[in-house]
Amino acid sequence: MQERPTHDSRTHGGRTSGGDADGDAPQDAHGDAAHGSATPPPSPAGRAAPPPSPDSRTVAARWLWTALALTAAAFAVAGLVAAGWRPLLETDADVARWFHGRALAHPAWTETCRVFSDWVWDPVTMRILVGVAALWVWLRGEALLALWCVATAAAGTGVQQGLKSLLDRDRPHWEHPVDSAHYSAMPSGHAMTAAVAFVLVVWLVRRSGAGRGPVYAAYAAAVVSVAGVCLTRIALGVHWLTDTVVGTLLGVALAAAAAGWWTVLAHRRAEGEPA
Numbered sequence: 463m464q465e466r467p468t469h470d471s472r473t474h475g476g477r478t479s480g481g482d483a484d485g486d487a488p489q490d491a492h493g494d495a496a497h498g499s500a501t502p503p504p505s506p507a508g509r510a511a512p513p514p515s516p517d518s519r520t521v522a523a524r525w526l527w528t529a530l531a532l533t534a535a536a537f538a539v540a541g542l543v544a545a546g547w548r549p550l551l552e553t554d555a556d557v558a559r560w561f562h563g564r565a566l567a568h569p570a571w572t573e574t575c576r577v578f579s580d581w582v583w584d585p586v587t588m589r590i591l592v593g594v595a596a597l598w599v600w601l602r603g604e605a606l607l608a609l610w611c612v613a614t615a616a617a618g619t620g621v622q623q624g625l626k627s628l629l630d631r632d633r634p635h636w637e638h639p640v641d642s643a644h645y646s647a648m649p650s651g652h653a654m655t656a657a658v659a660f661v662l663v664v665w666l667v668r669r670s671g672a673g674r675g676p677v678y679a680a681y682a683a684a685v686v687s688v689a690g691v692c693l694t695r696i697a698l699g700v701h702w703l704t705d706t707v708v709g710t711l712l713g714v715a716l717a718a719a720a721a722g723w724w725t726v727l728a729h730r731r732a733e734g735e736p737a
Contacts, residue, residue, distance in 0.1 A: 525722030536711035554702040583691035588659040614720040641698035650709035657713025660684035
């Protein structure tokens, strides 16, 4: 008796059972998983998990080490000045004489420096900038952080006045001065206040999640303003170069310390919250 051909999936036209017209075998979930090609399951919310953020402890350590290094550098420069290290004092004198000569020869340049020094980058203006930034943070729902920034700016004023009294460095003296200033020379209050203010602003803009544009604009404003206030104070003949260097280093250090300690405290609060 002749046997009728069976429709066995293994012999039917060289095709496998359940295959398509091209002879491709279907891939089920079990086969995919066995070969490691399965698509990862979505997160419970149906969205891909966000990338991990940098460890807050690492961020805090960077801020605090930066503050420590800059503070050490500032006190090293101040110590050399107090010790009367001649190469540094001669550099101060040479730079001051050069700028004073330009100030006498170019009244328009001198007046421009005076406007920027007394109005744009004046310590009062810088404190107002911190106040505006603090108000912005407050309105975003972070009242404690706003107070932290205001306290940092106030601490900067206290530190600079204390160091001025301690170091008691004379300001440059000129036969024909183009400007005048009060208190001792080191550190420069203008430079320190601007550094504190703009580092705080950069930090707040960065942590707000703003895009690259606002962050880059904050960095640019900080660099131009701090460098500009140092230049104008030397050009007006009321500060030595090292006064502005020490003021800048201490201002950045203080703001960095504030950012670092805030990050530490925020991390501890987060760890103390229930999961």
